Amino acid sequence: MIKPRIAIFDFACCEGCQLQIVNMEEELLSLLEHVQPVEWREAMSDQSDDYDIAIVEGSITREEDANRLREIRKRAKTLIALGACATLGGVNKLKNLFDLEEVKTAVYAESASLPILETATVQALHEVVDVDYRIEGCPIDAAELTYVIKCLLIGRAPAPPNYPVCVECKLAENVCRYDYDEICLGPITRAGCRARCPSNAFWCFGCRGPVDDPNVHAATQVMEQYGKTVEDLKVKLTLFGTQ
Amino acid sequence: MSTAAPTIKTKTIDINVRHVTRLEGHGNIVVRAKDGVIEKNEWQVPEAPRFFEAMVRGRSFEDIQTVVSRICGICSVTHSFGALKAIEDAMDIKVSAQTSMLRLLTHYGEQLESHALHVGYLVAPDLLNQKSVVPLAASHEDLVKTVVAIHRVGNLVMEKIGGRKTHPIRLLPGGFSMLPSEADLRELMHELEDTIPRLETLAAAIADLAGGLPSFERETEYVALVNPPTYPFYEGQIGSTDLNTPTPVADFESVVNEYMHPQSTAKWCKWHRESYAVGALARYNLNADYLQPLAAGAAHSFGLKKGVCNPFLNNVAQVVECFQVVERSLQLIDVLLSTGITQERPRVSPKAGVGVGAVEAPRGILFHKYEFDEDGICTRANLCIPTNQNHANIQLDFEAFVPQIIDRDQDEVRHLMEMLVRSYDPCISCSTHYLNVEFV
Amino acid sequence: MGIKLVARARLDAWVDSLVQQQTVYGAQAKGDRFAFDRLERASALRLDYDVTILPPKKYFQPQREVIMRFNRKTVEFESVIDEEPFVLFGVHPYDMVAISQMDKVFTMNQFDKHYMARRANATIVVSSVETASSSVFAACMNNATMRGKSGHDVLITKLPSGHYVVDPRTEKGDNLCEGLAEAPEANAEALDAREKVLNQNEKSLRKYELRVLPEDLPALLDRSRSHPVWQEKAELCYSCGSCNFVCPTCYCFDVEDEMGWDMETGHRVRKWDGCMLVDFAAVAGGHNFRSKRSARYSHRYYRKGKYSWDTYGEISCVGCGRCITACTANIANPVEIFNTLAEAPQ
Amino acid sequence: MIARSQLASPEAVRAEPDIYLPSGATVTDVKRLTPWEKYFKFKMDDERDLHYMPGQFMKVSLPGVGECPISITSSPTRNSGDRLEMVVRAVGSMTNALHALRPGDRVGLRGPFGTSFPVTGKMRHKDLLIICGGLGHVPLKSVIEYVLDERHHYGQITILIGNRSPNNRLFIEQILEWKQRDDITCMETVDVADPNWGGNVGPITTLLPRVRLFSPDTVCIICGPPVMYKYVLRGLESLKLDKSNVYMSLERRMRCGVGKCGHCQINNVYGCQQGPVFTYKDILEMGEAI
Ligand SMILES: Cc1cc2nc3c(=O)[nH]c(=O)nc-3n(C[C@H](O)[C@H](O)[C@H](O)COP(=O)(O)OP(=O)(O)OC[C@H]3O[C@@H](n4cnc5c(N)ncnc54)[C@H](O)[C@@H]3O)c2cc1C
Ligand code: SF4
Ligand code: SF4
Ligand code: SF4
Secondary structure (H helix, E strand, O other): OOOEEEEEEEEEEOHHHHHHHHHOOHHHHHHHHOOOEEEEEOOOOOOOOOOOOEEEEOOEEOOHHHHHHHHHHHHOOOEEEEHHHHHOOOHHHHHOOHHHHHHHHHHHHHHHOOHHHHHOOOOOOHOOOOOEEEEOOOOOOOOHHHHHHHHHOOOOOOOOOOOOHOOOOOOOHOOOHHHOOOOOOOEEOOOOOOOOHHOOOOOOOOOOOOOOOHHHHHHHHHHHHHHOOHHHHHHHHHHOOOO | OOOOOOOOOOOEEEEEEOOOOOOEOOEEEEEEEEEOEEEEHHHHHHHHOHHHHHOOOOOEEEHHHHHHHHOOOOHHHHHHHHHHHHHHHOOOOOOHHHHHHHHHHHHHHHHHHHHHHHHHHHHHHEEEEEEHHHHHHOOHHHHHHHHHHHHHHHHHHHHHHHHHOOOOOOOEEOOOOOOOOHHHHHHHHHHHHHHHHHHHHHHHHHHHOOOOOOOOOOOEEEEEEEOEOOEEEEOOEEEEEOOOEEOOOOHHHHHHHEEOOOOOOOOEOOOOOOOOOOOOOHHHHHHHOOOOOHHHHHHHHOOOOOOOOOOHHHHHHHHOOOOOOHHHHHHHHHHHHHHHHOOOOOOOOOOEEEEEEEEEEEOEEEEEEEEEEEEEEEEEEEOOHHEEEEEEHHHHHHHHHHHOOOOOHHHHHHHHHHHHHHHOOOOOOOOOOOOOOOOO | OOOEEOHHHHHHHHHHHHHHHHHEEEEEEEEEEEEEEEEEOOOOOOOOOOOOOOHHOOOOOOOEEEEEEEEEEOEEEEEOOOOOOEEEEEOOOOHHHHHHHHHHHHHOOOOOOHHHHHHEEEEEEEEEEOOOOOOOOOOOOOOOOOOOOOOEEEEEEEEOOOOOEEEEHHHHHHHHHHHHOOOOOHHHHHHHHHHHHHHHHHHHOOOOOOOHHHHHHHHHHHHHOOOOHHHHHOOOOOOOOOOHOOOOOOOOOEEEEEEOOOOOOOEEEEEEEEOOOOOHHHHOOOOOOOOOOOHHHHHHHHHHHHHHHHOOOOOOOOOOOOOOOHHOOOOOHHHHHHHHHHHHOO | OOOHHHHOOOHHHOOOOOOOEEEEEEEEEEEOOOOEEEEEEEEOOOOOOOOOOOEEEEEEEEOOOEEEEEEEOOOOOOOOOOOOEEEEEEEOOOHHHOOOOOOOOOOEEEEEEOOOOOOOOOOOOOOOOEEHOOOOOOHHHHHHHHHHHHHHHHHOEEEEEEEEEEHHHHOOOHHHHHHHHOEEEEEEEEEEOOOOOOOOOHHHHHHHHHOOOOOOOOOOEEOOOOOHHHHHHHHHHHHOOOOOEEEEOOOOOOOOOOOOOOOOOOOOOOOOOOOOOHHHHHHEEEEEOO
C-alpha cells in the first residue's frame, strides 16, 4: 500500500491539538508506519507542497492566512479541520464579540495602529474553504484523530457522532452537573470526547460545537426550571465560538 | 568549535527563514550580510495576534482559566495556574495544603512533559543531524523510545491529577473539581520511579552530544522565581542575578518594563540591562543550590556551573530540571499517600479586586494580572509570557553570535541560528504581545 | 443450605473472603451517588444505597463490548465470548426483574451467546432495598421485593436489628454461601422480621403513585396514540438518550468495526444505543423513520408499557425511577405520563 | 423461552452458535449495471445451500468497514450453494467498499434473514401484480424468477417497473425478455426520459390505470423507496384489492438482523424478523410503518 502523504499546518491557535498527535506517544510510531508526514513545522524541518491529506489546526484571523489556507485546500485531496479553533473558531472567536479596533487598543494601547496588528473577524476553516472532515474538541481527543485516519486508510467515511455529550456522560456513569446547580452544555453539544469534562466533575463548555439539530427551545425552557436565564446559557455558548 | 572572529570578509549571506521549524509558534530569522558586513540581523515573530487580554473581559472568574489555558497548548497548566493564583489573590481565596501539593505535582508533570518534548523531539534532531524525530525514530530507536516514555509519564501526571494531558479540567479557583484516587497516585509513583533510569539514559546521551553545542557565551541578567530553600516553579518572589533581594510578585510590571524598540516592531522587556533571560537556565542560575540530589548530580556531571551564560546550555538545564521535578514529585506523592486524600470541593464566592499570579512555565516566568468587579466578572487583564521576556535577549544574542560565525557556510549559519532560537524553547503561540515584523 | 441469620461483621468477613477468591461487583459510593463497581473490600460495599446511576445491566451487556475479532486480509472472523465468572452483589429487586426481562430478550427466537455467556457465569445476590431513592416507584410496578420472582441466586435482607437474613435460592447461591455455613439458621422470628421489611418496602417504594394498574397500561397506551402529551413533552426533549441509557430494560445497540494499528486485524464492537437519539432509525439516503421528536418520545413509553407486553408479556418499566433523575429536562417520568394518559376521557 | 436450568449452565451456552458470526464467501462475478449499482455473485466457502426464499436478505460483512443488509436477488429455483446474487447501490461506506470488490475477493455473510413473499403460499394459483420501484426491483427479481420458473402454479402475472431515468434501469436484458413473453404482462416507465427513451414517462402510478386485473383475489407485491408506497397504495385503491393480499418489503435501519439491536423496530415489530415483508393490513395496524 502506498502511504498517504500527510501535512500538518496551523493558524491562530495554541497548537494544543497538534500536541495531542505528539501525545499519542508510542502509538504515534505505529501511525507513522502507515502515513508519510511530509510537512509538520512544529516537529519537522521538512517542507512540501505535495500531500494527500492536510490536517489544519487553528482559525483564520487575517486575510494572508485565508490565502494560505486556500493554497492548502488546492493542494490537498482531503482537508481535515483539527480542533475547535479550526472547526468552530474556538476561543479566538471571543474577539468577534468586541469591536476590532477596540480590541487592539485594549491590548496594544498606542501601538494598536501598527500594520502588523491587522486583524480580521475570526473565521473557522469551513467559513473560508470546503472542509472534508472535522475533528472537534479543544483539544482534540487523539482517539478521534486515529479513528478518522484509520477510516481514511481503509476507505471508509468517518462518521462523527450526532448525539449530545449526555450520551457519553451516561455511559461513563457520571453524576449530572445540573444536580449541582451548574449549567452544562452537554445536552446540545456534539459527543465524541467521551464526556471528558463532566467525567472530571466539571460542566461541558461546548468545545465541540452543537449537534446537528440542537433543541434550543428546550435549552432555554430548561434554564428557567433551574432558576437560570437564557443569558447565562448564551455566555457559556460563546466560549468556544458557538454563537 | 571555534568562535574566533572571521578573517575573510568576502562572503555574502542572505538568510530568510520564514517560520523556524520544530518550534511552538511562528518565528522568522532574517540575516543579510554583504562582504562580511552584516546589514540585517533580526529575529521576527509573525504569529497572528490573538488578543487574549481583550477577550477575557466580561468573562466570569469561573471561566478565566478555561480561556487562558488556550493561550498555549504546551504550557496550558502553567497558564491555568497563573490565572488561578491571580484570581485567588484578587478574591482572598485560601487553598488547602492538599490543593497546593496536588497543583505542584501537576505542574511538575508539565515541566517533565515539556522538557522531554523540547529536548527529545525538537533539539535532539539538531544534535544528531536529522531533520526531525521521524528519521530519528529509525536511526536512534532506543533513544526515541526513552524520550517517548519520559514524555508519556509527564502527560500521565497531568492527566491523572488535572484530568487531561493538555488543557486541564479539574483545576478550579480554590481547589480541584475532582481529586485523584490513592490508586492513581500509586500508579504515578511507580511510573515516576521508572522514569529515573530513563532520565539517566537521556542525560548520558545528551552529555555525549553536548560537546557539539556552540561554546558561545554572553553575559546577561537572569530572572526567575526564588523561594529559598527550594527550587521553585509555583511559588516565590521574583529573583534576578543582578539583584540581591527579591521583588514581590505584585510589582511584576516594574520588572518586565515592556517597551517599544526603535529597530523592531516587537514589544520587548528589560530590567537592569538591555535584556534579560528567563527559563531553565535562569532558574538554574538563581536556584541551583536547592536542587535535589539526583538533579544536582546530573548538573555536576554536565559540568553545569552556577553563573553559566551560554544560551545553548538551556537545554542541558532542562535535563537537570527533569530529574528535579521527578524527585520532588515522588516526595509529594509520598506525603499525599501517607496523609490520605481528603475529599473537598471548593465553593468560592466572587468579590471585587485585583490580583497577580506568577508561576514558572517550562520556558520561564509567567505573569497574569486580572481585575474583577463584585460579581467576579473580569474587567481588565494583563498577561506577560516568558517568550516575550526572552525576545530582546534572543535579538542581542543574534547580534553577538552572528559576527562570530559569519565566515561559515550560509547553511551552517542558518542552522546555528535556528539552534540558538530553539535553545530558548520559545513558545510563540503564547505571544499575546507580539507585534512584529517586516515580511521579507 | 438453609436460610442464615448473619451479623454485619460476619457478612463483611464473608464478602472479604469472596473478594479474595473471585471477581465481585458491588454497589459503592460514587461522589454523592452510587454505582456498581469492582469490589476491593467489604467496607466499600454500600448495601444501604438508594439506587445506582447505571443499572447492573452493564455487566451483562457492557457499554462497549468486543463481539468478534477479524482479519481484513483473509476475511476471517472469530467470536469473542466473555466467560469470566463473577458475583454481582447487592442488586435491588427491581433491577433483578429487569435482568430477567433482558434474559428473555436475548434468548427469544435467537440466542445471544455474548449476553448469555456473561449471564450464565454470574452469581447474583439480590439485596432488599434499605433506602428508597427519591424517585423510585417499583412498588407500583409490583417490583419492590422478590416475592414470587426468580432469577437471583441469593436474597439478603437487612433486619431492623442490624442482622442480615441470607437466603440462598439456587445451587449457585448455596455454593456462594458456603462461607456462612457456621452462621446460625434464621429462626422464625427473623423470618417474620424479614416479612415485615418486605411488607414495608411494598408500601414505601412508591415516591410516585401510578394511578393505573401496570397490566392496564397496554390498553391505555393503545388508545392514547393521539394524546397531546407526546407533542407537548417532546418539545422539551433534548434527544439525549439519557432516559434510555440509565434504564435497566433498555438494550438497543449499535455495531461498529475497529481496526488495530497493523491495519489488518481488528474487532467488531457493540455499543449501547438508544431510540431517543435522532439517528436511531435513520437509513442511508437520509430518510429517517422516526424523524419527529414526538415519535421518538412516545416510542419509548410504548416500548415500556405496551410493546414488551405484546412481545413477551411483561411491562418493561420496573419502576426504578432512574430516568426521572437522569432527564435534565424533567420530562421522562413514566408515572407522570401514564397518569396523564389515564386522566384523558376514554 | 429459555428454561431456568439452561440459564444456569455455562456449558449449554458454549454449545450455542454465535448468531453474529459471519461465514466466509467468495465473489465469483461482478458486473456494473448502472452508474450506481453493481451486480455480485457469491459462493459460500462451505458451499452449503442457504435455503432462502424470495424477499429475504443477507447481512454482508467487510471486516474493518462493517456490515449491512442486502437483499438476495437470485431465485432459489436457480440457485445452489455456489450462486447467490445481490445488487448493491453505492451510497456510503459499506456499499462503496462492496463496489470495490473484484472476483476472488472475500466477504462475510450471515443469513438468510427475514420474512419472504408467499410464493409457495398465498401467491399460488392467484393472479399476481408485481410493482418494482427503483432498487425495489432487486428483491422482486427473485420473486419474478421464482414464479416464472414455476409458472404453472400462478395465474395472470403483471409486472410494473418504474425508475427515475433510463440510466437507473437494472437487468435491462431480462426486462426485455419479460416484455417479449406472452404469458406475462410487463410494463415499464421512467420519471424522466432521455432522448433514447421511447417508453412511458411518468411516475409508476401512471401505469396503474393500464393494469387489467382479472381476479379481485389478485395478490400484489410491492417494493420501492419509502416515498413510493404512499402513492402506489393510493393508486391501488381503485383496484379494490384485499389489504391482506398486498405485500410489501420495508427498509429499516438494521444492525443485528436477528431481532435484538432495536433499530428496525416498527412499533413492537422487528423489521428484520417479522419483516421486511409485510401485508398492507399488518402495516395499517402498525401505525408508524409508512
Ligand atoms: C432489508 C433490507 C434490504 C436491503 N437490500 C438492499 C439491496 O439489495 N441493495 C442495496 O444496495 N441496498 C439494500 N439495502 C440498503 C442498504 O442496506 C444500505 O444502503 C446500506 O446499509 C448503506 O450502508 P453504507 O455503509 O453504504 O452507508 P452509510 O455509510 O451508512 O451511509 C450512506 C449515506 O447515508 C447517510 N446516512 C447513513 N446513516 C445515516 C444516519 N444515521 N443519519 C443520516 N444519514 C445517514 C450517510 O450520510 C451517507 O451519505 C437494504 C436494506 C434493508 C434494510
Ligand atoms: S453533566 Fe452535562 S453532559 Fe452529563 S448528563 Fe448532565 S447535562 Fe448531560
Ligand atoms: S422507564 Fe425509567 S423508571 Fe422505568 S425502568 Fe426504565 S429507567 Fe426505570
Ligand atoms: S432524558 Fe429527557 S431530554 Fe433526554 S432523551 Fe430522554 S426524555 Fe429527552
